[in-house]
Amino acid sequence: MDSRLLRLREEIDAADSELVALLARRMEISRQIGEVKHDLGQPLYVPEREAALIAARREEAEAQGMSGDVIEDVLRRVMRESYQRQKHQGFRRTGDGQRNIVVVGGKGQLGSLFARWFALSDYPVVVIDKDNLDELAGAVEYAALVLISVPVSRTTEVIEALPELPSDCVLADLTSVKREPLAAMLVKHSGPVLGLHPMFGPSVPTLAKQTILVAPGRDATAAQWLLRQFEIWGTTIHELSAEQHDKAMSVIQVMRHLSTFVYGYHLAHEDIDLDELLNLSSPIYRLELLMVGRLFAQNPELYADIILNDQDQHRMIRRYLQRFTKLLDVIETEGREGFIREFRGVARWFGPHAGQFLKESVSLLQHADDTKR
Amino acid sequence: MDSRLLRLREEIDAADSELVALLARRMEISRQIGEVKHDLGQPLYVPEREAALIAARREEAEAQGMSGDVIEDVLRRVMRESYQRQKHQGFRRTGDGQRNIVVVGGKGQLGSLFARWFALSDYPVVVIDKDNLDELAGAVEYAALVLISVPVSRTTEVIEALPELPSDCVLADLTSVKREPLAAMLVKHSGPVLGLHPMFGPSVPTLAKQTILVAPGRDATAAQWLLRQFEIWGTTIHELSAEQHDKAMSVIQVMRHLSTFVYGYHLAHEDIDLDELLNLSSPIYRLELLMVGRLFAQNPELYADIILNDQDQHRMIRRYLQRFTKLLDVIETEGREGFIREFRGVARWFGPHAGQFLKESVSLLQHADDTKR
Structure with a gap:
């Protein structure tokens, strides 16, 4: 191997060993903070402190010609680990310890x-x-x-x-x-x-x-x-209220689980080679496939309970099927024009959230790519 | 504020400033590696070197009582940044520079x-x-x-x-x-x-x-x-082959986009408050909603092209709708038992991938949680 490359690789390895030691030291300080907070009965997660700390480091990073996003992602990852370790230290009790x-x-x-x-x-x-x-x-x-x-x-x-x-x-x-x-x-x-x-x-x-x-x-x-x-x-x-809760959950849970179930059911019946499908998938399709497949690693009884729970939900599922049929009819009779009109209608309903979701999904995809080998 | 807490926070800030400087140094070494590789015409991404480097640092981290996952995630994030910066240095040309x-x-x-x-x-x-x-x-x-x-x-x-x-x-x-x-x-x-x-x-x-x-x-x-x-x-x-490609893509793209479209279409017509829905969402539902909403930030013409492209796809969409109807009938006539039987059938088709997907989604969700404020 080229000698310049060898020397630079040694430098990377040395920097990374320093990184390991530095992160170990940071976690030890976090552990001590956890202890003090436990004594004082203070909450572990303080959004304002976290935001201020990250803003200060972003600024420093950018002053050194580095992207603020890298240092923010690294710090958030390290802080997650510290929160997780916190549980080994216990949490202050707010109720009666005798009962x-x-x-x-x-x-x-x-x-x-x-x-x-x-x-x-x-x-x-x-x-x-x-x-x-x-x-x-x-x-x-x-x-x-x-x-x-x-x-x-x-x-x-x-x-x-x-x-x-x-x-x-x-x-x-x-x-x-x-x-x-x-x-x-x-x-x-x-x-x-x-x-x-x-x-x-x-x-x-x-x-x-x-x-x-x-x-x-x-x-x-x-x-x-x-x-x-x-x-x-x-x-x-x-x-x-319990009523608000149940209405929202039937939308969030029932619809999503059901449409995921149907999608998996369709794939399973289409005579497709899943491995080949995965080879061909872009990161975004792979992520979507992952969100479908993950359902089927779980307990069907749990999902049966959620989906079959009450009659309101059956009615909503039927409405969902009717809308599906209607949308296909629009597409088949009006073609491209009908497709675009209905698409724009949904986009209006999502409003500014759609753009925000797209932005967030890009960051998630990059994270998913990092771990690809 | 408690004086112990103040002192420890100062220590965290000092450690984080060191971290910024260390990462800036690492990126500079990576930049030099990129230059040498450019001279030598070597590929930027060498899976074996990346794997060996990460394994060595994981071992060091674990020896210091830290989780190997943290250092791996941090290194992958930093390496992503270095790959991205590489493009500012250019890439060796393999073809004729005169044409x-x-x-x-x-x-x-x-x-x-x-x-x-x-x-x-x-x-x-x-x-x-x-x-x-x-x-x-x-x-x-x-x-x-x-x-x-x-x-x-x-x-x-x-x-x-x-x-x-x-x-x-x-x-x-x-x-x-x-x-x-x-x-x-x-x-x-x-x-x-x-x-x-x-x-x-x-x-x-x-x-x-x-x-x-x-x-x-x-x-x-x-x-x-x-x-x-x-x-x-x-x-x-x-x-x-072009045939294999088109068959796989109609499954991957058409089905997924269409089922996402229908899901968004249904939500938009159900008279739901999207902000309230987001407040109530768990990380996994939020991620699923995000995967739906992101579609509608994009150009409908592109999706019309993909979905309306040929007659094979129309036939597959009709099959999808038939399966949806059939599954609902099974659920309504056989209830819980039918639900569980069909669910298990799909789970068998996903095989070991389902568990793998579930595992990966947990890591993605944790990443999504890191950035939650």
Whole structure:
């Protein structure tokens, strides 16, 4: 190999070793910050501090002839790691440390995630599942929170079968629909009631920057300690009524899952070689294919629950099919002109978001390309 | 503010300033490597070197108690920047520097991207567009390559209207379908002919790691210099017949664009508040919504061309609609059981890819979360 090239490669390797050491040092400082914040009971994620820190480094980078985007991406990646490590240090507790947190269905993925985070915040956590249902009555006797985390098809019956709870105990659920469970909880329990829907899956490594939707049931004041706890974990709380929630979710979840299902179903029946398809895919098609294929690595029962849940959803699905048919008719009878007119109509509805989405997707694609070998 | 916290924040800021300086130094070394490689005519992107470099740093990071993933992500991000900067230094030329590269439609986005890259490699480039069609005959007289980059609906007529080309001149097009343009080029020109389909959009900042699909027409040997040039730019070449290409593309492009179009069309007609929808979206739904919305920031004429292009595609679209209807019938008549059975069928078709896609999407989502404020 050319000797100039060899020498330059050695320089790169030396710089990269320095980089490793520097990042290790930064993470150690972050760890210490986490400790101090834990002592002070301060939230881990402070958007203003993060924004100021990044702006200052961008400016420095640009002054040195480098793109601000690189340093911003690098810092965000390193900060993500620090947030994730934070959980090993635990989080300050906002509620009563003497009273149980009872997670019913706590061996499921989402239930065990919440059980783990309550334990990290030093609450006595009792996990109830099929195999230890007999412990439920004893566990709720001194409970500060009973959290229901069972499949949506079983939520109501599990709520109805609960023993009586202490009058100031918070009763809450994690189901992806809110009307029915909330109604059942309000009948069952006369104390504080909350419907919760975490907008993240069990695979998230940290709760920082994640969202929890909250549908208020009864006596919000008595449940404040719980919402504050979620905030200390780094989550954002978004409050809305159970009705608003369910309407929005049927649009977000049902439509998207269904159209993804149909798309996968069509591919599977078209006699296509998936490997060849992947070879030919541009980054953007590969990303779209990935968003379809990822569905089928998951549990069909979960999606059956979401899609088949109620009659409103069946009606919306039928409307979706009618629109599909109508759009094809427009395209076949009016051709190009009809296509462009309807396309522009949708573009108007998306408004400025469409351009923003396009911009964001470019950044995501570049990230996806980075890891391509 | 707590004095311990203040001191630690100062330490973070100092470490981050060091980071900026270190990355600036690394990019300068990369720039020098680019120069040497340019002198030697070596390709910029060497997968083995990249893999070895990353493996060594991962090991070092892990020895220092850090996750290997962080250093890998950081290095990939920094290397992307270096690849992008490379284009300012130019690329070694593999063809004849005395003969013209003529880009017909070279003021369009993709055409001007190629015109720019040929210029970076020191070819005399002539851009022909509507306003200087009269220069075409003179420009092709000494051309080594005539590259057609006009909308798919105009490709054939533009090819047919070309003046006679030198017998060893390569005639190629960049259209997203290949059968028709290739046939037209083979009739028009008796010398070397190639159908090209770049699997990337005009917004890519670098060609490193991008794919170009190549449908061979005639006299592949005489066009080798062109394919070698693409490789020096960092692209991967994937060869297939025009028939294979068009079949795969109708699946990849037509189906995906159409189902995205229908999904957006449905949302736009459902009387939904998009801002509220975005507030409620989990990262994964937001990403899916983004993949829908991004379509509508783009030119409808381009998509009309792709979707309305030929009758085979109309037939496939009808099959898609039939499958959609069938799946809904299965779900409505058989309920949960039918849903799960059909879901599992699709999962079998995706095979191990489904799990891989799910894994990749988790990494993408984390990246999307990093930039959330």
